[in-house]
Structure formats: structure tokens, C-alpha cells
Amino acid sequence: MTVKNVEVIGLGYIGLPTAVALAGAGLKVKGVDTNPTHVDAVNAGKVPFLEPGLDEALRAVHERGMISASTTPSEAEAYIISVPTPFKSNHEADLSYVLAAADEISPYVAKGALVILESTSPPGTTELMAERIEKNRPDLAGSLLFAHAPERVLPGRIMVEIFDNDRIVGGLTSEASEAARDLYATFCKGQIRMTNAKTAEMSKLAENSFRDVNIAYANELAKICEKLGIDVWELIELANLHPRVNILRPGPGVGGHCIAVDPWFIVDAAPELANLIRTAREVNDSRPDDVMAEVRTILSSLGWKEGDPVTLAALGLAFKPDVDDLRASPAITVAKKLAELPGASVLVVEPNVDELPSGLAGLPNVLLVSLEEALSGAAAVVGLVAHKQFKALDRNSIKVPVLDTCGIWR
Numbered sequence: 001m002t003v004k005n006v007e008v009i010g011l012g013y014i015g016l017p018t019a020v021a022l023a024g025a026g027l028k029v030k031g032v033d034t035n036p037t038h039v040d041a042v043n044a045g046k047v048p049f050l051e052p053g054l055d056e057a058l059r060a061v062h063e064r065g066m067i068s069a070s071t072t073p074s075e076a077e078a079y080i081i082s083v084p085t086p087f088k089s090n091h092e093a094d095l096s097y098v099l100a101a102a103d104e105i106s107p108y109v110a111k112g113a114l115v116i117l118e119s120t121s122p123p124g125t126t127e128l129m130a131e132r133i134e135k136n137r138p139d140l141a142g143s144l145l146f147a148h149a150p151e152r153v154l155p156g157r158i159m160v161e162i163f164d165n166d167r168i169v170g171g172l173t174s175e176a177s178e179a180a181r182d183l184y185a186t187f188c189k190g191q192i193r194m195t196n197a198k199t200a201e202m203s204k205l206a207e208n209s210f211r212d213v214n215i216a217y218a219n220e221l222a223k224i225c226e227k228l229g230i231d232v233w234e235l236i237e238l239a240n241l242h243p244r245v246n247i248l249r250p251g252p253g254v255g256g257h258c259i260a261v262d263p264w265f266i267v268d269a270a271p272e273l274a275n276l277i278r279t280a281r282e283v284n285d286s287r288p289d290d291v292m293a294e295v296r297t298i299l300s301s302l303g304w305k306e307g308d309p310v311t312l313a314a315l316g317l318a319f320k321p322d323v324d325d326l327r328a329s330p331a332i333t334v335a336k337k338l339a340e341l342p343g344a345s346v347l348v349v350e351p352n353v354d355e356l357p358s359g360l361a362g363l364p365n366v367l368l369v370s371l372e373e374a375l376s377g378a379a380a381v382v383g384l385v386a387h388k389q390f391k392a393l394d395r396n397s398i399k400v401p402v403l404d405t406c407g408i409w410r
């Protein structure tokens, strides 16, 4: 199947780079987003968030008239749905965005169209999406092609990895798998492996759970080392000298849209079997409380008692280094907990954003400041994200106690 025009539903961190990659490969692309700010930005050739290399790539396809955006879909040969898939308070996947996108495109879908779900989803979601569209359009039942194509790019390197990574496509039929493979092959230089939709869905969840479990191991070691008075960074460096050991880096938790979310979809799909995966989530989610216990120890060593005024510097809010993505960031959780300490004022440094996110914005005792201001005003420094601006700083130049939760200076 040779597709010449595609609509990408959801112009976020994943949808927009995908749209730009397809447009760069010569397809006519329309992006659709319910958020008019994203639509206006794309129509002006501008990227509404930070992702290295995306600006230039978008400008190039925009100037050639290969990409446009709208808040409403229209008829296309293929649709790629790339909307959020968060979880609900009970950790069950919230598929409302996927189903809303399916409803949105339904009136426009034509006979033989290919509909790809790119959002990370629990096993069975592609089938659910297909049922929804076919229910909306009984006239087309049996003619549409449905597939899942999970995305495994690393934020900060999306414009490299979207082209170079191997990828998996899984159709509800082999014809759908082949059509999805052909579409991604227009820009993807990696291998494109075909499977069924459920395996493709589970593969993405398994990859992210693998990361989560391994980070949880590092975080549990950090907890144990803290109790035993061992430097966890030295320990990990030494253990990793073993030729078959590669312990990951501990931190203040795991955040972002993927690793902190996707393992719950496996837990939800097989609650009685996913014990290790659930425990890893719990270990990683408990890290901000561990960090706070260490902060309290430092403050006690300074003679601080609850209610005494104290200024703390929190370095970083993003969920990982050198991005502006603050979603589900454990650094924000820690910053909030710091602000809740009676008597505390918090000087937050996040070089990648211009304003504090909700939850911190408006708190009278929290300010977003420059690194210099934070370091000159704080009684203790809590390093939460290993941004390059912090790594460039000589740790020895900081004359107050430092809690480096994520190995900024290691």
C-alpha cells in the first residue's frame, strides 16, 4: 500500500516528530490537535515544546508546504493516533483520549484506510479502537486496516532515534501489518519487524517495565547503602566492573509519560502475576520520601528544627536531564515536599522552563530563580536532575551541604 497523505492525531512529543518525519519523506501531512496552541504553532512552522533538531526539520517541511495543522480531521489514506494514554487513580489505563480520537476521525475515514495507534496502550487497545471506528462506521466494516506501532524514541534525541531505531508494527491482520510497515519505511532506516497487534502493544510495555525494574534495583540499592553508610555511586561503579553487570543510576524516582506509567498497564492486565513489576513501581514511587528523609538528616545536622526559617535550593524539575518535560516528574514531587517543610523557602532552578508548573506556581515560599541566585541564598542544595548546566558547576564551589540524589557530580 503506498500512502501519499496522512493525518497525525495528537501533535505532542511523539505525534509532531512523526508528522515531520513523514512530511520530510515526501508525504502530505496534516496534524490534528485539540489544543489550538499546538495547531497555531505548527501552522506558523514553530515547535510548541523543546526537542533538539525538531525546529529546523519542521521549518523545512513547512516551507515546502508539506505539513499543516487543524483542530479537526479530514479524509486521509492513513491516520496515526498519538494521543496521551495516562492511567486513572486506580492505575487502570485511561483510554478516553484514544477513543475520543477514534470518534473524531470516524466521520472522515474512507474505505480501505489505514488507522495506526501509536499511543502506548494495554494489550487489546488496537482491537478496541477498531471496534469503536467500525461501530461508528458500519458501512466500512471489514475494509479498514488497523495496526499498532509503538514508539521507543528517547526525548532529547527524538529526531535521531525516530529515523534510526528499529521498530515494531502489529496489525489486526497481516495486510494491516504490511501497510503499517510500508508507511514507516518511508522514513525509518531501522529494521521494521511485523507481529500481531497485541504483541506489539505488550512489547512497548515490556521494554519500559524492564527499565523500571532495573532502575528500581538501583534505587533500592541506594536506600540500602544510605542505611549502611556506603557510597552507592562508588558501589555501582565497582560492581559494573563485572563484565556482565550493568547497574543503572539511582535517582529521586522515575517520571515522565512512559516508564512511570506503562508498567501499570501490565499490572492491570495480569494483577495476580505481575508482582516484580508492581514492586518496582512501588520502590520507584517511594523515592521522593527517601530523599526527604535525607534532607531532614542534613537539616538536623545544621541545627534546624521544624518551623525554623530555612532556604533550600532544588536543582531541576524535569523528569530527566536536558529536557523541558515536567510530566510526572519526581523532582517536582520532591520540590513540593521541600516547600511543605515548616519554615522552608525553596529556590527552584530549572534552566529549561520559564515558569513554575502547577502545584508549585503560586506557593508563597517557592521561587524559580537562576542557579547563581539559588546557590547564594540556600542553606542546603538538593540536586534533583543532572542537567548539563548543573554538571558544569564545580561541586566544591558550593559551600553548603549538598544532597546529590541523581549523581550530578558523579
Ligand SMILES: NC(=O)c1ccc[n+]([C@@H]2O[C@H](COP(=O)([O-])OP(=O)(O)OC[C@H]3O[C@@H](n4cnc5c(N)ncnc54)[C@H](O)[C@@H]3O)[C@@H](O)[C@H]2O)c1
Binding pocket: 009, 010, 011, 012, 013, 014, 015, 032, 033, 034, 035, 038, 082, 083, 084, 085, 097, 100, 101, 104, 118, 119, 120, 121, 151, 152, 153, 154, 155, 257, 258
Ligand atoms: N513522550 C515520549 O517520550 C513517548 C515515547 C514513546 C511513546 N509515547 C506515547 O505516545 C503517546 C503520546 O505521547 P506524547 O508524549 O506525544 O503526549 P503529548 O501530551 O506530548 O501529546 C499528545 C497530544 O495529543 C493531543 N490530544 C489529546 N487528545 C486529543 C484528541 N482527542 N484529538 C487530537 N489531539 C488530542 C494533546 O493536545 C497533545 O498535544 C502516549 O501514549 C505516550 O505514552 C511517548
